[in-house]
Amino acid sequence: MGSKCFKSILVAVFSLVFVFFFNVSKVHAAPGDPAEAGQKEAPKLNPSKIILEHVSDAHEFHFYTFNKKPVFIPLPVILYSPTKGWSVFMSSKFEHGEQTYNGYRLLTEEYVGEKKLNDKVYRPGKIWAVNEAGDVDPSGKVYDLSLTRNAVQAIISALILLWIMPGIAAKYRNGQGVTTAPTGFQNVVEPVITFVRDEVGKSNLGDKYEKYMPFLLTVFFFILINNLLGLIPGTANVTGNIAFTAALGILSFIAIMISTGRHYWGHIFNPPVPGPIKVIMFPVEIMGIFTKPFALIIRLFANMISGHIIILSFICLIFIFGAMNTALGWGTSPFFVLLSIFIYLIEVLVAFIQAFIFANLTAVFIAQAFEGGHEEDHGHHAETVVA
Structure with missing residues (x-):
């Protein structure tokens, strides 16, 4: 009897946690509302992107995002380029693909879409060499030996x-x-x-x-x-x-x-x-x-x-x-x-x-x-x- 009661309480706790912490619905104000002035439209939910990001490999252990701040454990990035030699640093240097570091960039789906790159060649999650402007350099060879x-x-x-x-x-x-x-x-x-x-x-x-x-x-x-x-x-x-x-x-x-x-x-x-x-x-x-x-x-x-x-x-x-x-x-x-x-x-x-x-x-x-x-x-x- 005590075991059944404990299981019921456990299920209830899990339900409340998921409901209050993960069920975040954004309500948009009517057009012209001052509260919406100057703000960008909230990005649409992309289930396939979310699922693929969770089941695919990555350069970090990502646990959750709280108040737009991700909680994660960065992993070592180990790269070799015939022109630059060896580069060893932590994946946090890429700031989740938002920044370049030491002439390299971790591609994200947003970056590939923005630059109109072929996602079959320039796959999100892969590290590429970049030029001085920060764009992908197709001629730059990179051998990724990172600990994913x-x-x-x-x-x-x-x-x-x-x-x-x-x-x-x-x-x-x-x-x-x-x-x-x-x-x-x-x-x-x-x-x-x-x-x-x-x-x-x-x-x-x-x-x-x-x-x-x-x-x-x-x-x-x-x-x-x-x-x-x-x-x-x-x-x-x-x-x-x-x-x-x-x-x-x-x-x-x-x-x-x-x-x-x-x-x-x-x-x-x-x-x-x-x-x-x-x-x-x-x-x-x-x-x-x-x-x-x-x-x-x-x-x-x-x-x-x-x-x-x-x-x-x-x-x-x-x-x-x-x-x-x-x-x-x-x-x-x-x-x-x-x-x-x-x-x-x-x-x-x-x-x-x-x-x-x-x-x-x-x-x-x-x-x-x-x-x-x-x-x-x-x-x-x-x-x-x-x-």
């Missing part, structure tokens, strides 16, 4: 993983959790490790599971940590970045290729089908080598970015309705806030599910690469996992 928020958060996740797991491993080596009951954080992580071992390792890899458990556990916990950190407001959605998931997919591809044998390649180059059909099946089997890691890449990327987009869409709807009618904005705010909280809680569950699916499918693909086939050696049965 995706890169910084991936490093933080790796450090968290290296901080947690070796300590737990040391306890197991000392017999704690083996001859005695686990204690502390080990007691929290052990059920997860056991689940991955039994449901991912043993069920797919059979007797060979121990060889691959370090890789599978590392992939699982690294993805899980990044998924959970991405749910903190102001942080980066690292697993919603195609470059990050591509790197994980390449690692899985390497693990699959290392596990292949004569049976695997014999099936590729000499499919067990009638002669004329072999001509058709050969390119299909070759494509299958690459479609497996590609499926891992797209699945994780699409599932993790979609949840963030849905939450941001619900929040943007509050402002859209508020721009149409102030009362309508206030009236629909609690509904959209509750929907956002509901999706947010689902995203916590999805964070665990997607880490499991990536590790599980990697184990399935590795098992298929075994010489002789896992089906023959261990009676393997593959289960279809739906994200």
Whole structure:
């Protein structure tokens, strides 16, 4: 009973916070009103811009803007130009793209639109060299090696993983959790490790599971940590970045290729089908080598970015309705806030599910690469996992 009461109070608090701090509707005075004299028309709400800014990479951790003053953590900008050499400074020098610094400019959507630049070439968020007038210099080559928020958060996740797991491993080596009951954080992580071992390792890899458990556990916990950190407001959605998931997919591809044998390649180059059909099946089997890691890449990327987009869409709807009618904005705010909280809680569950699916499918693909086939050696049965 007390738990239900606490949850109800928590939901009410979240609703009030969102309503009072985020539902800001501007009422415009009639034309000619002295209060509007000399003032510019308020910019229109652009939901697509807001959503893309939140899910894309950036040179800072932006938390919120209060009284037109952004609260953020600037990140190091590391640039190399053949003409200027190395330049290292903090991203705050750009003042969110409003200023140039040391001959460089961080492009914003407003700047690209004002200068009528091709946004496919001069993408907002990218750093370009500028001339003395402050305009983009297309001839200036710049190599951007900056620590963006995706890169910084991936490093933080790796450090968290290296901080947690070796300590737990040391306890197991000392017999704690083996001859005695686990204690502390080990007691929290052990059920997860056991689940991955039994449901991912043993069920797919059979007797060979121990060889691959370090890789599978590392992939699982690294993805899980990044998924959970991405749910903190102001942080980066690292697993919603195609470059990050591509790197994980390449690692899985390497693990699959290392596990292949004569049976695997014999099936590729000499499919067990009638002669004329072999001509058709050969390119299909070759494509299958690459479609497996590609499926891992797209699945994780699409599932993790979609949840963030849905939450941001619900929040943007509050402002859209508020721009149409102030009362309508206030009236629909609690509904959209509750929907956002509901999706947010689902995203916590999805964070665990997607880490499991990536590790599980990697184990399935590795098992298929075994010489002789896992089906023959261990009676393997593959289960279809739906994200």
